Amino acid sequence: MLSPYRVLDLTTERGLLCGQILGDLGADVLKVEPPGGSPARRLGPFYHDVPDGNRSLYWWAYNRNKRGITLNLATTEGKAILRRLVPGAHFLIESDNPGTMAEQGLGYAELEKLNPGLVYLSISAFGQDGPKASYVDSDLVILAAGGPLVLTGDDDRPPVRLSVPQAYLHACAEAAVAALVANHERQRSGRGQHVDVSAQQAVAQATQAMILAAPLGEAEIKRMAGGVKIGSLNIRLIWPAKDGYVAITFLFGTAFAHFTKRLMDWVYEEGVCDQATRDTNWLTFGGQLFSGEGRKEYERLKGVLEEFTKTKTKAELLRGALDRGLIMAPISRIDEVVSSPQLAARHYWCEMEHPELGEKFRYPGPFVKFSETPLTYRRRPPLIGEHNREVYVDELGMSEDEFAGLQRHGII
Amino acid sequence: MTNTLPLADVKILDLMWVMAGPAGTRVLADYGATLVRVESAKRIDTARTLQPFHNRKPGPDSSALFQNLNTGKLGLSLDLNNEQARDVIRDLVRWADVVTESFSPRAMKMWGLDYESLRKIKPDIIMISSCLMGQTGPMAKFAGFGNLAAAISGFFNLTGWPDRPPAGPFSAYTDYVAPRFTALSILAALDHRRRTGQGQYIDQSQAEATLHFLTPALLDYTVNGRVQGATGNRDPHLAPHGVYPAAGTDRWVAIVVQSEEQWQSLCDVMQRPDLLRDERFSTLEARLTHQEELETQVSTWTKTLDPFRIEALLQARGVSAGAVSSTHEVYKDSQFTHQGHFVELEHPTYGHTTVEGSRFRLSRTPAQINRCAPTLGRDNQYVLETLLGYSEEKISELAVAGALE
Numbered sequence: 001m002l003s004p005y006r007v008l009d010l011t012t013e014r015g016l017l018c019g020q021i022l023g024d025l026g027a028d029v030l031k032v033e034p035p036g037g038s039p040a041r042r043l044g045p046f047y048h049d050v051p052d053g054n055r056s057l058y059w060w061a062y063n064r065n066k067r068g069i070t071l072n073l074a075t076t077e078g079k080a081i082l083r084r085l086v087p088g089a090h091f092l093i094e095s096d097n098p099g100t101m102a103e104q105g106l107g108y109a110e111l112e113k114l115n116p117g118l119v120y121l122s123i124s125a126f127g128q129d130g131p132k133a134s135y136v137d138s139d140l141v142i143l144a145a146g147g148p149l150v151l152t153g154d155d156d157r158p159p160v161r162l163s164v165p166q167a168y169l170h171a172c173a174e175a176a177v178a179a180l181v182a183n184h185e186r187q188r189s190g191r192g193q194h195v196d197v198s199a200q201q202a203v204a205q206a207t208q209a210m211i212l213a214a215p216l217g218e219a220e221i222k223r224m225a226g227g228v229k230i231g232s233l234n235i236r237l238i239w240p241a242k243d244g245y246v247a248i249t250f251l252f253g254t255a256f257a258h259f260t261k262r263l264m265d266w267v268y269e270e271g272v273c274d275q276a277t278r279d280t281n282w283l284t285f286g287g288q289l290f291s292g293e294g295r296k297e298y299e300r301l302k303g304v305l306e307e308f309t310k311t312k313t314k315a316e317l318l319r320g321a322l323d324r325g326l327i328m329a330p331i332s333r334i335d336e337v338v339s340s341p342q343l344a345a346r347h348y349w350c351e352m353e354h355p356e357l358g359e360k361f362r363y364p365g366p367f368v369k370f371s372e373t374p375l376t377y378r379r380r381p382p383l384i385g386e387h388n389r390e391v392y393v394d395e396l397g398m399s400e401d402e403f404a405g406l407q408r409h410g411i412i
Numbered sequence: 413m414t415n416t417l418p419l420a421d422v423k424i425l426d427l428m429w430v431m432a433g434p435a436g437t438r439v440l441a442d443y444g445a446t447l448v449r450v451e452s453a454k455r456i457d458t459a460r461t462l463q464p465f466h467n468r469k470p471g472p473d474s475s476a477l478f479q480n481l482n483t484g485k486l487g488l489s490l491d492l493n494n495e496q497a498r499d500v501i502r503d504l505v506r507w508a509d510v511v512t513e514s515f516s517p518r519a520m521k522m523w524g525l526d527y528e529s530l531r532k533i534k535p536d537i538i539m540i541s542s543c544l545m546g547q548t549g550p551m552a553k554f555a556g557f558g559n560l561a562a563a564i565s566g567f568f569n570l571t572g573w574p575d576r577p578p579a580g581p582f583s584a585y586t587d588y589v590a591p592r593f594t595a596l597s598i599l600a601a602l603d604h605r606r607r608t609g610q611g612q613y614i615d616q617s618q619a620e621a622t623l624h625f626l627t628p629a630l631l632d633y634t635v636n637g638r639v640q641g642a643t644g645n646r647d648p649h650l651a652p653h654g655v656y657p658a659a660g661t662d663r664w665v666a667i668v669v670q671s672e673e674q675w676q677s678l679c680d681v682m683q684r685p686d687l688l689r690d691e692r693f694s695t696l697e698a699r700l701t702h703q704e705e706l707e708t709q710v711s712t713w714t715k716t717l718d719p720f721r722i723e724a725l726l727q728a729r730g731v732s733a734g735a736v737s738s739t740h741e742v743y744k745d746s747q748f749t750h751q752g753h754f755v756e757l758e759h760p761t762y763g764h765t766t767v768e769g770s771r772f773r774l775s776r777t778p779a780q781i782n783r784c785a786p787t788l789g790r791d792n793q794y795v796l797e798t799l800l801g802y803s804e805e806k807i808s809e810l811a812v813a814g815a816l817e
Contacts, residue, residue: 001600002600025596043649044648045628045631045636045638048636057636058628060635061627108775127750127751130747130750130751131747135727135732136670136727136730136732136733138666138732139668140653140654140655140732141666141734143666144655144665144734144736145734145737145742147737148581148582149666150664150736150737150738150739151583152571152580152582153571153579154576154579155662157576158656158657158664159655160571160573160644160645161571162567162570162571164626164628173593174592174771176592176596177599180596180599180600180603181418181419181774182418182777184418184422184602185419185774185777187603187606188421193774195773195774195775196775197772198751200745201753201772202771204742204768205591206581206585207742208582208583208587209464209768210464211742211743212464212480212766212767212768213476214739214740214743216464216465217468218463218467218468218476220738220739221464225577225578225579225580226577226578226579226580228582237559237580238568238577238580245569246563247559247562247568249557254456254461255461321554322550322553322554325553325555327557329560329564330563330564331563331568331569331578331580332565332568333639334566334569334570334629334632334639334640335639337630341551342546342549342550342551342554343549343620346548346549346620361631361634361635362634363630363631363634364620364624365620367597367620367621368593368594368616368617369616370612370614371614372604372610372611372612373604373612
């Protein structure tokens with residue numbers, strides 16, 4: 001879909017997903033790494049747990065559909081080569097600490113002169129300027145400042161993050177949206193621009209607007225494991241099953257009453273609640289809960305539901321959810337996700353061949369299904385410098401001597 | 413002179429509702445697309461019923477969540493169960509570049525508004541359907557919110573403490589991730605159409621899009637056979653790496669040490685040079701094997717100080733640290749203030765409301781956020797008369813027939 005476009009991906013480990021999204025959409029993405037390989041290649045887990053720059057699964061995760069070249073941007077020659085690549089590019093993505101690219105003479109102001117149509121994307125923790133722009137970043141610190149962290153975890157323990165780092169992924173996905181907004185504008189104006197993407201702002205999306213409580217005069221929202229805490233009300237959303245846990249949206253009022261009715265019909269059929277409980281008016285129960293009078297009954301109902309879910313396996317509960325139209329889902333482990341019948345039926349998983357290892361591996365498939373231009377996985381993540389010759393000799397027209405010289409001097 | 417907004421020429425008929433869908437189209441409105449958002453009084457958007465609320469009181473326009481998701485969109489009330497209302501939809505399809513919907517699969521077909529029907533009206537229309545699990549497969553009809561898609565996609569099991577039941581990420585995680593893929597898929601399809609004249613249908617499973625945020629863990633399983641689980645706040649390669657108690661009730665600070673130099677700086681700030689010599693903590697490997705003792709040592713110090721004070725002390729020394737802001741503190745965050753992240757808008761019911769601004773900045777054509785989310789049917793007249801060119805008579809007929817409810 002984006003095959004006319006070329007992307008220069010200069011990102012560190014923070015910004016890899018953005019270029020991959022554009023690559024999945026068909027753009028020609030050149031991943032530019034320092035000689036010896038990107039620091040992202042040192043991040044685990046590794047293929048068979050053996051640390052190796054070409055076998056980092058973190059690298060594999062976010063560099064599909066890119067070509068890989070090495071280039072030492074700390075050298076004058078390296079910068080000169082990058083400047084030769086800039087006029088042919090439509091997008092440039094970087095995720096260095098704010099100001100670093102400009103210090104190297106590779107900031108937007110400089111590169112715009114070489115290519116006024118360039119969309120230059122900067123991905124950072126807190127944005128390019130402001131009081132926290134130079135903060136030392138980390139997944140936890142971004143989540144702490146952006147709002148999701150305080151909302152997550154058991155209330156008697158520290159707030160907790162998702163165990164797979166997320167903050168920069170939010171920023172990268174946001175950056176891909178921004179790239180295409182700027183691209184759309186460029187078709188009209190012929191001009192590019194500088195795009196400043198902040199991971200803190202991106203993760204704020206994961207607070208579901210709870211950070212707007214203050215200006216509206218609403219109470220602070222606090223964390224509660226497996227649920228949401230609203231004032232003194234603990235809304236529980238996770239229940240134990242016979243073999244694990246399930247998530248159930250056990251709520252009331254206009255949007256939820258019919259689901260809850262169907263759920264309680266089942267609970268009654270199984271003999272876990274009495275008729276009066278089953279026939280509660282779930283439409284009005286929500287109001288009673290917020291006004292306080294339904295609190296005690298809600299606590300009792302949570303116990304009833306737990307008694308019910310404990311007798312069923314996750315599979316039984318999912319079957320019931322599908323047959324009866326309930327808002328309930330099993331809490332799946334990674335292996336269960338990979339063996340999901342739903343994902344299999346949709347042919348979600350994509351096998352990619354790694355000829356250097358003589359093996360194929362299953363990757364998560366296209367992020368959406370386009371009817372006319374289905375996304376394809378054309379290239380497995382590049383080895384270090386895999387496309388140097390193709391880019392420098394075949395495309396930039398370097399002589400063999402020049403190419404060999406650059407290799408010798410550690411420029412590429 | 414103001415620049416024309418990037419998407420000023422893009423027209424979208426937006427039939428999405430609740431969270432994931434509207435979050436995806438909100439960003440397009442920020443950058444100038446004209447969005448006609450259709451909603452029925454007979455089935456109001458669930459997001460209108462979710463908190464936080466203005467002055468803690470529920471009401472059809474009180475939800476900050478609804479405001480935040482629908483800022484800048486036009487509001488048209490239509491009852492899609494009414495045949496005349498569906499004719500209005502067909503006229504809007506002729507007007508639009510893009511149609512979006514996030515009903516459960518089959519609803520659009522039932523109304524005769526599925527892609528096959530719409531492309532007969534407008535061959536180059538782009539249509540996106542977004543739902544939890546996708547339009548096909550045994551779980552296509554699976555209803556619910558993003559918490560369920562996140563639960564079944566592995567996110568809940570990966571959030572929490574190894575010795576406790578899963579905590580799960582806050583609320584409806586896929587509703588926060590999938591919207592980016594909705595917006596960028598629409599924009600990519602528009603670019604393709606501009607060059608080729610070809611429209612298309614996009615089937616978005618919110619679960620499938622969001623799984624790209626777990627790829628390293630998924631590969632660890634498909635490549636190595638390892639099933640990753642929740643590890644609290646620990647990192648397999650860094651220590652200290654956690655959230656520590658600060659002075660005060662339920663106050664916390666995140667501290668992440670990424671190098672030996674930073675470890676030395678932390679010990680220096682804590683005035684604990686002895687830890688550097690302690691063989692349990694002197695190397696990264698040692699610290700990784702003595703995490704509990706390490707956490708106790710760090711906590712002993714953090715407990716005595718305000719979390720924002722710790723943030724300042726450690727950041728000044730090049731150590732990644734940050735107070736865990738409460739929801740109210742995020743609103744006052746100095747960086748957000750600098751960026752103008754929170755935008756105050758006029759509101760007909762509440763005088764003012766506050767929403768988040770764009771999550772990125774375009775240097776030459778920044779977002780414009782200047783109109784609050786629609787009250788039900790707020791823009792009926794504008795849409796029907798100005799955009800569709802309907803006569804007063806026709807509009808009254810629609811009203812009398814109950815189409816505009």
